[in-house]
Amino acid sequence: MATCDAWRTSCCLLRAPHPPPAPPSTLPPPLPPQLLDLLKSVSRSFYLSIRLLPAGLRQPVAIAYLLARASDTIADTSELPARERATMLELFMGLIEGAQPPGSVEDISAWFAPFQRNEDEHALMVALPQCFAWMAQLGPQDLDAVREVLASITRGQQLDVERFGEPATIASLQSPGELDEYTWLVAGSVGEFWTRMCFRHLPDFSNLPEERMLELAKSYGKGLQLVNILRDVGEDLAAGRCYLPAHELAAAGVAPGDRIMNAAALQPVWQKWLHLAQQRLDDGMLYASAVKPRRVRAASALPALLGARTLALLRADGLAGAMAHRVKMDRTQVQGLLLRLALTLASPASLAAQYRRMGQGQ
Structure with missing residues (x-):
């Protein structure tokens, strides 16, 4: 109860004066409750920042974050060989760019979800097809921006797998x-x-x-x-x-x-x-x-x-x-x-x- 009260107080006091209502056609869609629940479960601190953003910013930022966490989960699934994770990250990047059949996301979800011991990471991988569906609903400029940042993040995850993919030996960055x-x-x-x-x-x-x-x-x-x-x-x-x-x-x-x-x-x-x-x-x-x-x-x-x-x-x-x-x-x-x-x-x-x-x- 104390947590809810503190959060409710902060939201009320930080809320800016209401602007004039926008025409119905320009109002951003509300964030789906499932998206918010996923975000809160995988990163409470980032969830708090998202809740402070204006409505038009919340959805693209939240979706980008969830997909970035998904790529991180793929990279960190150490039960699978590094080569297999690298292949799946390539497939993931193709989905982000729209260069892979949409059904491929079901393959990634089904392959990686069973390996997640953390229930929140498991829920994220199960919901991966829905995350891509939410991304597809973004406007063209927001979609391009989300794709660009996810390309950088996924490249970072790929480098992690290449450098540290075999935990039997320790490796270090060189410079x-x-x-x-x-x-x-x-x-x-x-x-x-x-x-x-x-x-x-x-x-x-x-x-x-x-x-x-x-x-x-x-x-x-x-x-x-x-x-x-x-x-x-x-x-x-x-x-x-x-x-x-x-x-x-x-x-x-x-x-x-x-x-x-x-x-x-x-x-x-x-x-x-x-x-x-x-x-x-x-x-x-x-x-x-x-x-x-x-x-x-x-x-x-x-x-x-x-x-x-x-x-x-x-x-x-x-x-x-x-x-x-x-x-x-x-x-x-x-x-x-x-x-x-x-x-x-x-x-x-x-x-x-x-x-x-x-x-x-x-």
Whole structure:
């Protein structure tokens, strides 16, 4: 009940004044309840951001996210050989581009759903045909934008399978350039997609020009993915993946092939990328502060606020703690953050104050 009350309060207080009703022919279709349920089950934090968006933006962004999660699920189904997953990702990409028979999605759904132990991931794979049906209902410009961002994300998943597809051996990215490319493919491209969609759907979106917002969005997205990488370093090593560059590990005296790495030796490398993640979250807050509609400003700032808190938890635990367990923000803290966003109407000054607070672990 407390969760519902906090969410209801935040939605009411962040709601912008109602614009004049649009003619019936221009009103966007409501999000299907099944789509919202799927979104909430696979990512509660992104679901919160989606709910803050204007109606015309919710459907294309939500569908893009669900299909991106589906490609991630395909890539991560380690019970299947890497070659088979790579083949299915090619088929998935053909479906996104409209170059495969629609019935192929049924094959992917039927093949991958039984391997999902997580019930939410299982439900997503079962609903994959419906997700493609929802995508097909988008307008031409939105459909092109969704296809473009999914092409980048799926390419990132394909690289993951190629590099880390055989968990019996551990592999590492080779250079900072490979890490930068990966974070752009799976997250920086999402920031650019979000920005282009907002400029298209919201005529008075930002105080900054589109080119500058795209630069900040790219950096912001890459920073969020770095936070994920730094948070999941222990789990990734156990699964045979290391996203930290091999030559940096070697310079620190760490063998990339070691599943159990010396935390003290690895610390300088980890700290370097932690610092860069913080800088890129700072870009995210510059981005959010430039957004004019307050609900979209809140939605844009929320990932940076959560990311700042995650970085604070990582600093408090240290690398050894991050390798031992996955840090996670408490749900009551998320509720408190949403309520503060609501009470302050997500003003730029209040967002800056909350960002500092989150970064200090408060």
